[in-house]
Amino acid sequence: MRRNFTRKAPHLISWLSLIVTCAGLACNTPVGLEPVAGVEGTLITIGAWPDSYRGIVVAALDSLDLETPARHFIDYSEVMTPTQDTLNFFIQLYHGAFVLVPVGITIDPAFFIANLDSILQAPSLPLVPLVDPDNPLLTIRSVGIGEQSVTTLDQPIILDFTQ
Amino acid sequence: MSSRPLLLFLVICGGLIAREQYEIHGNVTDAETGEPLIGVNIVLAGTFTGTATDARGEFTLTLSPGSHTLTVTMIGYKSKRIPIMLPESGPVVRLNIALERDIITTPQIVVTASRSAQDIMDLPLSVSTLSPREIFSKNAITLNEVLTTQAGVSMVHNQLNIRGASGFTLGAGSRSLLLLDGIPIMGSAAGNITWDIVPASEIERVEIVKSGGSAMFGSGAMGGVVNIITRNAPARPETRFRSIVGFYSQPGYDQWKWRSRRGMFSMYEVTHSRPLGAHGFWIRAQRSVTDGYTQLGWKRALSFTGKIKLNFGNRSNASVYANLLSDEGGAISQWKSPADPFEAPEISKHDQSSGTKLNLNTVWNTVFNRQIILRVKGALYRVQWQNQGTNTDGSLEQKLLGETQIEVPLGNDHHVTAGYTLQQAYINADIFGAHTVQTRALYGLIRLKRGRFSTSLGGRYESFLVDGAPFDHQTVPQIAFNYRPFSWLSLRASYGGGFRSPTVAELYSRSRLNVxxxxxxxxxxSETSRSGEIGYSLRWAGKSSLLSFIQWEGALFRNAFVDLIEPRPDRFGIIHFENVTRADISGWETGITGGFFRRLLTVQLAYTYLNPVEINAAGTILDTLSYRYRHYFTQTVNVYLKAFTFSLDSRYSSRIEKTELFDEHPLTHRDRRVPIHVWNGSVAYRRGNLDIMLRGENLFQYYYVELERNLGKERNFSLSVMWNY
Structure with missing residues (x-):
């Protein structure tokens, strides 16, 4: 019986090492990237842009303050360039309530992205909230974001530069 | 290893017909299991005459009458030297050779580190090898999927990194050189590697020189060299079918599902090998198709590869290798968004790239008196590609290479190698413009051995001309030592210079990546480096039933760079390739492989620690270099049970600390980076001429990015079948 055990022990140990490694891993493998929360929608521009705008982004603010938007700036969408008239955007956010505002960028968008932190500290921002003062709700959207969920805007944000 | 020579006197049993040539037939088997061994090299010592065993372990060799010594070698087995005497007349000779499995005490012969054959334990540089079986065991279609099992070798988005030398450079410029049979196969314009042109199933072995330095192979080798040695035709006709079919899992999160069915991938190839008298050839056709695991990850490729080996008597041979690849696939730049990481941005959903690549390598070897070897190499590498979609750039690149090398033995223990290389590249690309680059190099190395101590001294002079005008020239030295206090232990130290001239892509790229x-x-x-390392190799095999063998290697290294070229966005977001003033990549690596219970269980572990920093002239650390892992760990456990092999392997990389294009957003964690934990498993079955393997990769569906906004490989399962006829 002892000889039988001696003969089988290496097999048992080999298998055991493989199985224990597998089991240990299955329990301990950490979680990598997970679904994120945010908002997605469409931005449409109509007509020729004013010359001063080099790009347009949809900015997410934690409260509506068009006088000092930089203080409330959380994140922003991809950049729409003057050659585009439609932008399908996604803004990664966290659980909470936010306001979406389209913003014209008056400097090179690449410069804006590369230097956002310092730009937001500046007294004069190269950002112009694109809000119709007579009818602000046409372009401003309020959204609530849940955990690991993406909110989709049911209507596109439309910027009509012909008016 | 047994030192008792086996002397075979072959008696005359048949007619007394005088022979000019003897045809020796034989087979090579595993001494332990009796299984035939495929791909064993049988070489007439001191000549280029040789052959390899076929799928049945059989070989045929034609020799003239007289005394000869055959060298029988295969990675993973003790090599044998067999003295034979062939009389003027006699019958057909048959040799039955049994090789003992013993990967540790075997003097593995490698050719890359010193550009001539050398026992791996006598090397003064860090070199590791990969066998065809290790490549097959990963169900890999391309070689890059296998290299990362070695200590010190990693990939960042398919860019080869040996000891973190390259990082990620947007595909422009590599500090690790890829060779095929000793000839560089890097793109002419960007100096990049196209892994699809490497015939992963036709490899005799892969040698990885991890010690930095350009003394032997010049610009691009400052961070190490990977040399792929392709196989020669076996002595008997052989046809091999191989297929891999598999699928990618659906994303582990419902929010990420983007297609209704699973993505599939497949590869089919057929190889035929045949001797033609003293010569031999193999040809291969391969078709691979993948849907990819991302929307633009699809790819279709068709390649034809062949190699012909011509033997002109015992003193000369030549080989011609050719590969033609036609491929097309999606052109990936980044994901649609972190909410849809498998999809492409709407605007670039139809972006694709197609092209052809032609690689032609020729080598001529001649042995003169006193075993002086002359090698003459010529190569053509032609690449054409065209983008379609939002980017319509195209490129045509051609590179011609010529090289002459001479190897002179000085007595039994000393050796001199010297050579001259001329390389000319013609590039015409939309994003680089039209340019020519010429490289001329002169190199030399002397190896001295005294008892257990060996030294090598070498150097290289290389000059570059861009568009016909002198651009730069560099001279670098190399000095290295090896000391073997015991047959199972080798200690080494080396110091050398490296350099890399900027590629055309780094000098002249003009393109747009998103905004x-x-x-x-x-x-x-040009960037330059000074590399130093100290290391050890321990190889021990025992008769113990518990521990069958152990192979333990380690090295402490430091590469100090001046004018390192890195892609850097400026404050306007415009990326230029710039000379970073100084950089320092230091670290250590260790790799251990052990066989237990008469190789019922083998365990392989490899760990690399890197400290990659940018420094100023005073040596003060300014920043961490981008796209480098600080910790990198791989492990493989194999259990062998009769015809079955069960395997589990894993890869861990610490979180990349610095990137260039997109930083992690502090509030929303957009562009989050995580460490990489990937686990793979396989079951293989081998019986006679049939090999079957079932493999699963990224078993736990761990999601990560190596490069910002590009998701790592999704879980996938594959079945491979290989049949030799």
Whole structure:
């Protein structure tokens, strides 16, 4: 019986090492990237842009303050360039309530992205909230974001530069 | 290893017909299991005459009458030297050779580190090898999927990194050189590697030189060299079918599902090998198709590869290798969004790239008196590609290479190698413009051995001309030592210089990546380095039933760079390739492989620690270099049970600390980076001429990015079948 055990022990140990490694891993493998929360929608521009705008982004603010938007700036969408008239955007956010505002960028968008932190500290921002003062709700959207969920805007944000 | 020579006197049993040539037939088997061994090299010592065993372990060799010594070698087995005497007349000779499995005490012969054959334990540089079986065991279609099992070798988005030398450079410029049979196969314009042109199933072995330095192979080798040695035709006709079919899992999160069915991938190839008298050839056709695991990850490729080996008597041979690849696939730049990481941005959903690549390598070897070897190499590498979609750039690149090398033995223990290389590249690309680059190099190495101590001293002079005008020239030295206090232990130390001239892509690229622009920087200077390392190799095999063998290697290394070229966005978001003033990549690596219970269980572990930093002239650390892992760990456990092999392997990389294009957003964690934990498993079955393997990769569906906004490989399962006829 002892000889039988001696003969089988290496097999048992080999298998055991493989199985224990597998089991240990299955329990301990950490979680990598997970679904994120945010908002997605469409931005449409109509007509020729004013010359001063080099790009347009949809900015997410934690409260509506068009006088000092930089203080409330959380994140922003991809950049729409003057050659585009439609932008399908996604803004990664966290659980909470936010306001979406389209913003014209008056400097090179690449410069804006590369230097956002310092730009937001500046007294004069190269950002112009694109809000119709007579009818602000046409372009401003309020959204609530849940955990690991993406909110989709049911209507596109439309910027009509012909008016 | 047994030192008792086996002397075979072959008696005359048949007619007394005088022979000019003997045809020796034989087979090579595993001494332990009796299984035939495929791909064993049988070489007439001191000549280029040789052959390899076929799928049945059989070989045929034609020799003239007289005394000869055959060298029988295969990675993973003790090599044998067999003296034979062939009389003027006699019958057909048959040799039955049994090789003992013993990967540790075997003097593995490698050719890359010193550009001539050398026992791996006598090497003064860090070199590791990969066998065809290790490549097959990963169900890999391309070689890059296998290299990362070695200590010190990693990939960042398919860019080869040996000891973190390259990082990620947007595909422009590699500090690790890829060779095929000793000939560089890097793109002419960008100096990049196209892994699809490497015939992963036709490899005799892969040698990885991890010690930095350009003394032997010049610009691009400053961070190490990977040399792929292709196989020669076996002595009997052989046809091999191989297929891999598999699928990618659906994303582990419902929010990420983007297609209704699973993505599939497949590869089919057929190889035929045949001797033609003293010569031999193999040809291969391969078709691979993948849907990819991302929307633009699809790819279709068709390649034809062949190699012909011509033997002109015992003293000369030549080989011609050719590969033609036609491929097309999606052109990936980044994901649609972190909410849809498998999809492409709407605007670039139809972006694709197609092209052809032709690689032609020729080598001529001649042995003169006193075993002086002359090698003459010629190569053509032609690459054409065309983008379609939002980017319509195209490129045509051609590179011609010629090289002459002479190897002179000085007595039994000393050796001199010297050579001259001329390389000319013609590039005409939409994003680089039209340019020519010429490289001329002169190199030499002397190896001295005294008892257990060996030294090598070498150097290289290389000059570069861009568009016909002198651009730069560099001279670098190399000095290295090896000391073997015991047959199972080798200690080494080396110091050498390295350099890399900027590629055309780094000098002249003008393109747009999303809102980021890449602009040319023709003022770039060559980067240089000083590399030093100390290391050890321990190889021990025992008769113990518990521990069958152990192989333990380690090295402490430091590469100090001056004018390192890195892609850097400026404050306007415009990316230029710039000379970083100084950089320092230091670290250590260790790899251990052990066999237990008469190789019922083998365990392989490899760990690399890197400290990659940018420094100023005073040596003060300014920043961490981008796209480098600080910790990198791989492990493989194999259990062998009769015809079955069960395997589990894993890869861990610490979180990349610095990137260039997108930083992690502090509030929303957009562009989050995580460490990489990937686990793979396989079951293989081998019986006679049939090999079957079932493999699963990224078993736990761990999601990560190596490069910002590009998701790592999704879980996938594959079945491979290989049949030799």
């Amino acid at each position: 980021f622009k890449v602009e040319p920087n023709p003022n770039l200077r």
